[in-house]
């Protein structure tokens with residue numbers, strides 16, 4: 001897909017290797033319809049294909065919302081089969097983000113509800129503006145989450161808090177989201193993007209393969225025994241000693257200089 005074909009989002013390289021996807025349906029609070037989900041999927045693949053890409057940031061356009069959920073107008077009249085298929089489109093995009101070779105950070109600027117919260121949780125971590133509002137209000141619409149929220153929320157905040165949020169459908173503000181571990185940091189709204197880019201630069205200075213190994217190991221920790229997870233860690237630790245970046249990183253330390261990682 002050519003970058004000009006993305007009508008529902010913007011793609012920009014903010015700094016060398018630091019890419020930002022901005023969902024662009026501000027009038028609908030960046031609600032996730034099928035077209036947005038498919039373009040988001042394609043945009044991630046497109047960015048990953050840029051050889052120098054190091055970190056991906058995802059945010060919403062406008063000052064009101066990251067994404068206020070799956071598109072209710074589009075879903076309203078779906079039958080059971082169409083709804084299941086729509087859910088699968090969303091799930092596929094969320095999995096694609098989760099399995100990206102790149103670290104992915106959600107920059108949550110405002111409403112982050114339903115499918116929007118599910119999108120944020122498919123990223124490696126979430127940075128929030130002080131006006132962020134999180135929640136999984138699907139039950140107030142007569143449905144459970146459809147893009148993985150029932151599975152990713154308990155992994156982020158624990159089963160008890162996840163059940164409370166899912167069953168009440170109540171929203172939490174940025175400070176509360178920070179307290180329950182849903183987001184990692186809260187910044188003044190005007191600083192969110194800049195602070196996100198700063199953090200992305202810190203990440204991008206590290207060795208790409210080591211980053212990918214860390215990402216996989218953290219994800220694996222949610223689903224397997226500590227023995228299996230530690231075995232996987234040993235394997236990936238060993239594998240990293242076959243990379244040029246390991247030689248560079250440890251040599252740079254002994255030579256008291258900053259390492260220059262290439263991803264090799």
Ligand code: CAA
Pocket residue numbers: 027028029031032068069070071072073090111113114115116118137138141144145146147149
């Ligand atoms: N889908 C489609 N359109 C949406 C939307 C959504 N999820 N959320 C907001 N919009 C639209 C509104 O319809 C409105 O459009 P119009 O101006 O054309 O009427 C526009 O965005 C602005 O919204 P509001 O006027 O409602 O703005 P507000 O400031 O009064 O309220 C809000 C903001 C509290 C976020 C409110 O819009 C809201 O509750 N939105 C729905 C949130 C929600 O329930 N999300 C879950 C969706 S279901 C889901 O996501 C399922 C899944 O897991 C896959």
